[in-house]
Amino acid sequence: MKRKLLLPVVLSLIISAQAIAAQGNKENGKAIYDKKCWWCHGEKGGGDGPAAKFLNPPPRDFTAGWYKFKTTPFDEITPADADIFRMISGGMNHVSIWRGMSGTSMPNWGDVLKEQERLDLVAYIKSLSGLEQPQKPSIDYKNQVKSSKESIEKGKEIFKKMCTECHGEEGKGDGTKKLKDDLGFRTWPRNFTKPWTFRVNNDPKEIYTRISNGIPGTQMPSFADPSSKKTLSDEERWHVANYVASLGNDVKKAKDDTVLKAIRLIGELPDKIDDPKWNEAEPTSFWFIPQIIAKERFFTPSLDSITARAFYNDKEISILLEWDDRTKSIPGDEKAKEIAEGDMLEDSVAVQFPVIIPEEMEKPYFGMGDSAKPVNIWQWRSGKKDSPESVKLMNANGFQKIEQRDVAKAGLKATGVYNNGTWRVVMKRALSTEEKDKDTQFVEGKYTPIAFAAWDGSNGESGSKHVMTTWYWLLLKPATSKSTYIIPLIVALIVFGGELLLVRASRK
Amino acid sequence: MKIPRLLLFVILVAISYFIFKAPGIFLKQPIPSSLIVMYMFFAVVTILLWMTSTEEGMQGLVGPIKAMIEDPSKKTLRNIVFLIVPLLAGGITYMQLRPTYEAPVELRSIHPAPPSTVKVFGKTFNLMTLENPYRKVEKEDPAKFAQLVKEGGEVYFKNCFYCHGDKLDGRGHYAHGFNPLPANFTDIGTIAQLQESFLFWRIATGGPGLPKEGAPWISAMPIWENFLTEDEVWKVILFLYNYTGYVPRSWAK
Numbered sequence: 001m002k003r004k005l006l007l008p009v010v011l012s013l014i015i016s017a018q019a020i021a022a023q024g025n026k027e028n029g030k031a032i033y034d035k036k037c038w039w040c041h042g043e044k045g046g047g048d049g050p051a052a053k054f055l056n057p058p059p060r061d062f063t064a065g066w067y068k069f070k071t072t073p074f075d076e077i078t079p080a081d082a083d084i085f086r087m088i089s090g091g092m093n094h095v096s097i098w099r100g101m102s103g104t105s106m107p108n109w110g111d112v113l114k115e116q117e118r119l120d121l122v123a124y125i126k127s128l129s130g131l132e133q134p135q136k137p138s139i140d141y142k143n144q145v146k147s148s149k150e151s152i153e154k155g156k157e158i159f160k161k162m163c164t165e166c167h168g169e170e171g172k173g174d175g176t177k178k179l180k181d182d183l184g185f186r187t188w189p190r191n192f193t194k195p196w197t198f199r200v201n202n203d204p205k206e207i208y209t210r211i212s213n214g215i216p217g218t219q220m221p222s223f224a225d226p227s228s229k230k231t232l233s234d235e236e237r238w239h240v241a242n243y244v245a246s247l248g249n250d251v252k253k254a255k256d257d258t259v260l261k262a263i264r265l266i267g268e269l270p271d272k273i274d275d276p277k278w279n280e281a282e283p284t285s286f287w288f289i290p291q292i293i294a295k296e297r298f299f300t301p302s303l304d305s306i307t308a309r310a311f312y313n314d315k316e317i318s319i320l321l322e323w324d325d326r327t328k329s330i331p332g333d334e335k336a337k338e339i340a341e342g343d344m345l346e347d348s349v350a351v352q353f354p355v356i357i358p359e360e361m362e363k364p365y366f367g368m369g370d371s372a373k374p375v376n377i378w379q380w381r382s383g384k385k386d387s388p389e390s391v392k393l394m395n396a397n398g399f400q401k402i403e404q405r406d407v408a409k410a411g412l413k414a415t416g417v418y419n420n421g422t423w424r425v426v427m428k429r430a431l432s433t434e435e436k437d438k439d440t441q442f443v444e445g446k447y448t449p450i451a452f453a454a455w456d457g458s459n460g461e462s463g464s465k466h467v468m469t470t471w472y473w474l475l476l477k478p479a480t481s482k483s484t485y486i487i488p489l490i491v492a493l494i495v496f497g498g499e500l501l502l503v504r505a506s507r508k
Numbered sequence: 509m510k511i512p513r514l515l516l517f518v519i520l521v522a523i524s525y526f527i528f529k530a531p532g533i534f535l536k537q538p539i540p541s542s543l544i545v546m547y548m549f550f551a552v553v554t555i556l557l558w559m560t561s562t563e564e565g566m567q568g569l570v571g572p573i574k575a576m577i578e579d580p581s582k583k584t585l586r587n588i589v590f591l592i593v594p595l596l597a598g599g600i601t602y603m604q605l606r607p608t609y610e611a612p613v614e615l616r617s618i619h620p621a622p623p624s625t626v627k628v629f630g631k632t633f634n635l636m637t638l639e640n641p642y643r644k645v646e647k648e649d650p651a652k653f654a655q656l657v658k659e660g661g662e663v664y665f666k667n668c669f670y671c672h673g674d675k676l677d678g679r680g681h682y683a684h685g686f687n688p689l690p691a692n693f694t695d696i697g698t699i700a701q702l703q704e705s706f707l708f709w710r711i712a713t714g715g716p717g718l719p720k721e722g723a724p725w726i727s728a729m730p731i732w733e734n735f736l737t738e739d740e741v742w743k744v745i746l747f748l749y750n751y752t753g754y755v756p757r758s759w760a761k
Contacts (some may be wrong), residue, residue, distance in 0.1 A: 035751075036674070039665040051665035096684030105681040107674045258611045258687075289685030292670055293715075293730045299670070361614050363725045365716060370725070447612050470687050471726055473611050484605045492598030499590045506577045 024081075024116075029124025032117055040105065045128035055105050056300040058185055065129030066182075066216045069200050071138035074213050074222030078134035084122045088113070092201050096254065096287060102197045103304075139212055141205050145238035147245065155243025158236055166219070167192065171247045172421030174326040178339050182217045186341060188302065189220075191324055191421070195248040197304065202248060207241040252307055252324070254285040260450060261477040262310035262317060269311045269318040273417050273424045278320055281309035286452060288323075288467035293367055294399060298465040302326065302456045306349075306469070312476050317442050318428045321349050321452070328418040329457030332385030336458065345457035348466075349416075349425050350379040352451040353440040353474075355395065363449050366471045368396040376440045380414040380425050382457070389416055391427075395438055399464065410439055442476060450474040513568030517559060524551035616688065616723035619702065623719075628712040629738045638705035640742050640756075653746075660747030663740045671728065676751055686728045693752050700754040707745045707756075711736075 033041075040059040042048040047061030060067070069087060070079035086092070090100045090108025100107035109118060126132075145151050159171070168174035171192035179187045195202030211232070214222035223232040223240075232240065261282050270277040286308070290301040306323040329347045330336045337344055354364045355374045364373035374397045383389040391414040393405040410433050416425035433439040442448065453468040455461040511519075528547050532538025539547075560566045576582050576589065622635050645653045664672075671690040673680040678692030691698050699707060709717070715727025732741060749756055 039661065039669070039674070049665065050662040051669060054666065054670075097679055097689070098681060098684055099679075100681070105670070105674065107679065107681070109675075112675055112677075259609050261609055287685040289682040292682065293728055295734065297730075361723065362720065365725045366728075370716070373725075469685065470728065475609055477609060478607075480607060484602070484607065487605055488598040488602040491601040492594040495594040495597040496590070499593065503577060506574070 024119035024121070024123030026120070026123045026127050028117070029120035029122070032113065032121055033124055036109070036113075037121070045125065051105075054299045056185075057104055057187070058183075059106070061183070062125050062128040064183075064217075065131055068215045068217060069210075070213065070216070071209055072134045072213070073136055073139055074225050076134050076136040077216065078131050080134055080138050081119075081122050081126075082138075084125060085118055086200075088118045088121055095196050101199050103199065139209065141208070143234050143238070144205065144208075145235055145242065147204060147242040151239050151242045152246045154236075155239035155241070155246075158232065158240050159243055162223075162230060162232070163240070168326070168421050170420045171244065172324050172326065174324075174421030176339065177219075179219050181219075187218050188326060191326070192244050192247040193249040193324070194252055194305070195245070196253055202245050204238070204241040204245045207244045208237055211237045211240055251283050252285055252305055254287045254305055257284060258286075259447070259473040259475050260284040260308050260310055261475050262312045262319075263477060264444075264479050265311050265313045267313065269313055269316055269428065270426075273320070273415065273426050277311075278309055281311055281320065283307050283309050284472075286469045286472055288452070288454065288469060290467050291367075291453075291464055294464060296464050298461070298467075300459070301461075301467045302459040303454050303467045306452050306454060308452070310474065312431065312442070312444075314431075316428060316430050317476070318426060319351065321351070321425045321427070322422060323349065323454055324422050325418075325454075325456055326421055327456065327458035328423075329382060330385055331457065340458035342460045345455070345460070345462045346384065347382040347418075347423060347457045348379060348455040349423065350377055350453045351427065352377050352453070354449050355438060355440055357440065357443070357446055357448050363471055365398070366451055367468070368399045368402075371397050371401070373397075376438075378412055378414065378427055378429070380416055380427065382416060382418070382423075389414075405438065410435070444476045445478045446476070448474045448476075512572065513559065513565060514572045517555060517569060520555045521548075521552060524548065524555070614723065614726075616726075617721040618688075618697075619706075620719050620722040622706055622709050626709050626713060626717075628733045633705075633708070635705045635709055638708060640704040640708075640745055642742050642746055643704070643756075656743055657746050657750045660740075660743035660745070661751070663736065663744040664747050667732075667735065668744070676748065687726060688723075690728075693748050693754075699748055699752065699756070702757060704742075704745050704749075704756045707748070708741055711741050711744070712738075 033045075034043075038049050040047075040049045040051045040055065041062060042052065042059075045062035047059045047064075049059065052059050066077060067079040067083060067087075070083040072078060072080055072083070087101065087106065089110035090106070091110050092099075092101075095102050098107075099111075109121075113121070159167075160169075163171075164175065166173075166175035166177050166179060167189045173189040173191040175189060179189065181187050190198055192202075198206070200206045210220065212222060212224040212234075214220050214225075221228055221230060223230055223237055224234075225231060261284070263281050284307070285305050287305055288301065288303050290298040292298065303323055303325060306321060308322075309320040311318050325347060327339055327347075328336060329340065329344050331344050331346060352368070353376045354369075355376050362373075364370055364375050368377070369375035374395050377392075377394040377396055379392040379394065381390045381392070391407050391412055393407045393410055393412050395403045395405055410429065412427070412429045414425060414427040416423055418424075429439075431442040433441070440448070449471045450473060451469050451471050453466050455466045461467075525544075525548060528539055528544045559569055576586050624634065624636055626633050626635055642653070642656050645656060669680055670682045671680040671686065672678055672693065673683065673690070676693040678690045678695075680690060683690050693699050710729070712731075712733045714731035714733075715729040716724050716731055718724035718727055736744075745756075
């Protein structure tokens, strides 16, 4: 009896939820839209507000009526109201303090708009393209295959055959195909090793939804569509979803810790980039943001974070820089040109230190120093088809006053390798140099400001157009002294001795 | 029911410790551990003074300890306690001595005192008397004012919202890459406390225009004098107040 009752109850709940969604008031929605949304999405919803041309990806065009992240099936263009409601509400991702849709400028409105206001917006937005209720219900997850070693293995096999052309061998979005959406905007496949960059999230159910329904308006097809050459069975789609969800690599996510700790080694520092010794160094990741401070500002970055590791011994310091870049940019190379955006330039990475390590708080300006306080910049460039990789050493007092310096004289070395969507570059220099007033002199135990920058040459980045970080810290971590262990031991013994005396005294 | 005095002592110490830890747990504004050690010292001394102020209280506190040491039937308990106490002492000492590698604390003034004059847009402005030339339009011509606010909004969404956010909450899509975080205009502690001339100065001269106490070397605020006109700066200020519903502080009164 009870069981029979349950189904109607659940069904009526679902129906009433939809009914509530349908109750959004279009006029109220328009009032909110005209205050908060039009700046990006345009006065008439055409995705052409004043901010639009500075945004990548571009804001959704509501007059077109298609939505990328919907739960209705591939053969149903209309999204569920709940899909639009969810995009407005946000709060699904966690790129640091950003709670909107990751990798976009769509914030989470859930904290400033009441539920009813968001429902009103749904009603208004749908009216901009005359959308009705979808004919088909959202897909369900009743046949979900729970993630397991076997499922992930099966998903990997399918992925290797079907997905790598766009998503890359290791799923970093470093495919060999240039992708555009239906409006002609360049699109990039997600980097599956960075699940916090997924527009929605990396729950296998979400991934399964994208695989099954495709991403409308983009070249991501539906793998549930029986008329497609790429049809996968329901079970196969779950395997792929489980595999994709397993690719996340938390090391690449920047944490609260802002100190890159260089580990002290006895003997030689690893010379080769692929030396397994690097695994013993402590990785620290930092967020990249585009250079939006000085002319010419840059708003369409492709790189979003960098991971650094460092070793030092009594003579030298060695820093390993790793960052995911979907394209290896080699100017002059025909194959690299196919996927590039506009003119192709070299890929590049740089680290920056104050020439004089500050004793107090005051540092050089983080954007290439200032007139009073110069910075040391080490820059590596990937090289062109006919010229090899190169290293530059610069001293800057602001971006307009740069002195090119002799790399060999300072003993600066750098070399890089690109593999499956990731650059790895090692930079090495002596702790101290001859020109003490021009080169940063590294000292064990001293907090040294460090900042990073990178250029993706296939994304039109050069000069002031690049991504960068603010000041963080590099610390040559001193070996822990023996007294750290011995003193607690002595304290424990003294306390124990005191206890013995107490017992003796009490027995007298 | 009477709580044993020794247990009461432990409970009171635990409560004080929790009170000192609470700001860190709930507000993410922890009290530095060195201060907590000091506070705890005073708390323990105060509790001890209070509890041992009478002979009876003293007995209640010391009695169980004495009994534990002297009473042969409590030998096992004694041995356990005598093992735990030195280990605890050693452990606490290690935690104190252990080197930590947290980033150095950097203090900066969020609203440093403005200079009396500022030279921007090829002119010298007296910040002590400067007013928004468009402010009077608010009463004189509301329709024109709405248009000015809209123009200011367009300036904001072409230039500022990447950091200061769609919602003016200082949480733009690039905010996470900066330290300090961009100003949150919806916070009662920012523009609501300031005069329009202060905003004019902060916008026009940007991060590098901050005095030293404002840590200009880490502020990502561009020098807007290089990008915007004087007119656009005043309009964007109108927009900030209009959108958040705050009223600028005025000179009079």
